[in-house]
Amino acid sequence: GQSLEQPSEVTAVEGAIVQINCTYQTSGFYGLSWYQQHDGGAPTFLSYNALDGLEETGRFSSFLSRSDSYGYLLLQELQMKDSASYFCAVRDQAGTALIFGKGTTLSVSS
Amino acid sequence: NAGVTQTPKFQVLKTGQSMTLQCAQDMNHNSMYWYRQDPGMGLRLIYYSASEGTTDKGEVPNGYNVSRLNKREFSLRLESAAPSQTSVYFCASSHRGASHEQYFGPGTRLTVT
Numbered sequence: 001g002q003s004l005e006q007p008s009e010v011t012a013v014e015g016a017i018v019q020i021n022c023t024y025q026t027s028g029f030y031g032l033s034w035y036q037q038h039d040g041g042a043p044t045f046l047s048y049n050a051l052d053g054l055e056e057t058g059r060f061s062s063f064l065s066r067s068d069s070y071g072y073l074l075l076q077e078l079q080m081k082d083s084a085s086y087f088c089a090v091r092d093q094a095g096t097a098l099i100f101g102k103g104t105t106l107s108v109s110s
Numbered sequence: 111n112a113g114v115t116q117t118p119k120f121q122v123l124k125t126g127q128s129m130t131l132q133c134a135q136d137m138n139h140n141s142m143y144w145y146r147q148d149p150g151m152g153l154r155l156i157y158y159s160a161s162e163g164t165t166d167k168g169e170v171p172n173g174y175n176v177s178r179l180n181k182r183e184f185s186l187r188l189e190s191a192a193p194s195q196t197s198v199y200f201c202a203s204s205h206r207g208a209s210h211e212q213y214f215g216p217g218t219r220l221t222v223t
């Protein structure tokens with residue numbers, strides 16, 4: 001089956017850089033994606049990695065190493081508004097739905 | 111475009127009551143999903159519909175039924191609500207089941223007493 005592990009909480013200060021790790025176990029791999037969810041809100045898609053390497057989208061970057069079954073989300077120049085939960089996700093065995101990790105709560109302080 | 115809409119936003123039920131959560135999308139997406147979110151448990155898939163006319167069970171389907179009414183609408187029914195079904199329910203859609211980019215609705219906060 002599929003399983004994902006990510007830290008439950010991360011704290012950082014404004015302007016800093018933070019890395020949120022995700023390790024996964026899957027019977028078939030179709031890529032790793034990341035979602036952001038502000039408290040009480042809907043999850044929103046951030047990024048997707050199908051191949052090894054770094055994908056950059058503004059202040060956010062996502063990395064994948066398929067040989068290590070590992071990826072991370074890198075947030076630079078942290079702002080208070082980045083305080084949220086971040087979820088990694090992989091496709092299920094049938095390849096038709098997403099399985100999410102339990103989420104990492106990021107708290108950014110001034 | 112409204113994206114994904116869900117009704118109601120909040121609901122309180124007594125144990126044993128039934129209700130249907132409604133979801134609609136206006137993005138012409140083929141695939142739709144129902145998740146529940148509990149503290150510390152992340153998003154868990156209840157049911158999904160890869161395309162109009164098909165539905166499949168997810169990780170936690172017990173106690174729920176779904177209907178893909180048409181391409182736009184995907185409803186979730188609780189036939190006999192239980193306190194364990196107290197949760198936040200999110201509906202989502204994607205262009206196709208193979209897509210990693212899902213669009214989520216605002217959620218329904220359900221309490222069963």
